[in-house]
Amino acid sequence: MRHIISVLLENESGSLSRVSGLFSARGYNIESLTVAPTNDETLSRMTIVTNGDDRKIDQIEKQLFKLVDVAALQDITVNQHLEREVVLVKVSIGSENGDQQSAKEELDRVADAFNASLIDVSDQVFILELAGSSQKVDELLKALANLQIIEVARSGATGLTSSEKPLTVPPTSAG
């Protein structure tokens, strides 16, 4: 089963490699991994999308929490949650006049249907942007299959629970 794990990580050099190293060393699957600063500059928020049965996910959470740089974590998929991924798709609509027009129409139709934006426009090459669940992104790419996709950049999923209670760092340990 697919799980989205949110991690609050100390914003230290090397902490990203501790997490990615853990996944490769223990053979855990990573579908996507994103990391960026938060409103607290000492913490980064990482979102890992992974797969596994309950026992595997339990191990992943325990092993992650064992990392000294991991301050807090939560499997957001066990609760009501929102998931967003940004995708940029570069599409070519070709050069021949007739084909070009029908391709542009097709592109507009798909963009409309998915509520995606055309954020870069030239004679033949367009860049389409969509923010949505990873599933919606997959569907967009499928819908564009008849057009000539030049390249795709996906951000990987990030997400939040709908709960009022944020993911927070537990009380401090003193030594």
Added chain:
Amino acid sequence: MQLTGADIVVRSLKEEGVEYVFGYPGGAALHIYDAFHRQDDVEHILVRHEQGATHAADGFARATGKPGVVLVTSGPGVTNAITGIATAYMDSIPMVVLSGQVMKPLIGYDAFQEIDAVGISRPCVKHNFLIQHVEDIATTIKKAFHVATSGRPGPVLIDIPKDITADVTEFLYPAEIEMRSYPPAPTAQPREIVTAVEATLNAKRPIVYTGGGVVLAKAQEELREFVKRLGFPCTNTLMGLGAYPHDDPLFVGMLGMHGTYEANKAMHEADLIIAIGARFDDRITGTLNGFAPNAKVLHVDIDPSVIDKNIMSDIAIIGDAKETLVLLNQELERRSDDINPELIKDWWAQIQDWRGVDSLQYEYSDTLIKPQYVVQKLHEITDGEAYVTSDVGQHQMFAAQFYGFSDTHKWINSGGLGTMGFGLPAAMGVKFAHRDADVACITGEGSIQMCIQEMATCKQYDLPVKIVNLNNRYLGMVRQWQEFNYEKRYSNSYMDSLPDFVKLAEAYGHVGMVIENPADVEGALREAFAMKDRLVFMDFITDRTENVYPMIEAGKAHHEMRLRPGMNDK
């Protein structure tokens, strides 16, 4: 007080109560070595190879419970230390490793003796640090000792660029530090204790299985009280030997791949396994499919990640072994009227029957020295009170099976990583901790050659370790597996061109002996241990074909042990 970074390193170690630092100098660490030269509070022990430094610090830590401390230089200093760091990591040994690093402006430019120490050590440390500013040295060292010694212990590496050790700042060792992302170890909950004790009171076929966690928590007294209150059979893992006295009737011996028949059979047939400070590693469980089919599992460990990792638990208690055992004993005291020895009477009868198999038996020979016999005689001559280190292989198993330990912290071996070369440097570390105690290193002619250079360190610091070399001219455990699984194709397990160990010991300034007849074993051991102030290398020429029995072979379960040929299963 204004001090250089190098002086701050050494002063911080003093503040942590460090007596010995095991290390080897080199360019990036030279400011720190200069700081060592300026003081007498912390003694630096010069080894002959960085692997030896880490094993010596490890041996010191295992024999005392205090963290071992290592200092190495950058590049090859770090890479040579990795084997010893990984050894400590796998056995959860508290250790702090300080490594020199090239100057900050050179990091990332493939400078001379540059290696990404934080990167290369990351998979085998509990945590590591790269210090960026001289102001951070004291706090980082404080954090490193805290992380290394608390919770489930482990090695922590601190990488220090050379220029930072020359920078100057005010020295103030912090009394406390804050680590918000390293929460304190959890403690057992009262309800879990009640449930756990209830399970023990109802068990008809229980067994207590304990590992290195009981040693690390210094919980042997609490464990003994727990086992005796219940009258349950107790088995220890390779890492846990000594936690329960070897000669107590409730002790059924070591379990696992080379454990006793009764310990493994009892695990297989149990209806309740009480695992304390143990992690159901593959050398303990045999095949997971066939593991203890009818047992409820009560699992106590300080590390939540070992719970339900290999074996699912029915009752899990996350907490320190000692604290948890104290609580369990209190609850057992409260419920003492409910302890019913009748309930486990049949179980004990069954265990005695298995014990009757005498699975460790071997045939004494008048002509060939049996390795088991040497270990038994070593026990006699040292009254079972020596600190015994070992390397890895058959001799390690013979030591575990035959020495007979009565206390924790006395059996010192590389259980998790299985590191050949561990025994001699570990024995040095033990000797620094216990100057007047007998320290024996049980080894083989393969393992001893992996760190034999440390005989020079033993000379320099007067460390009268007794080396018991069980020399069968084979990499014995490899040969045994080849005999069993590869139709006796002994590929590269034969040790040709061995050195003359007597001359070698003498060349290092020690005493060497070669013993070829069984009749001479006892006398040689007595003579060696009588030389209190000398390192004695005893080269026992043993039976070449002796194997370690019983054995749970790959893919087999606890009840499918291979016994010595000619012995009958029950």
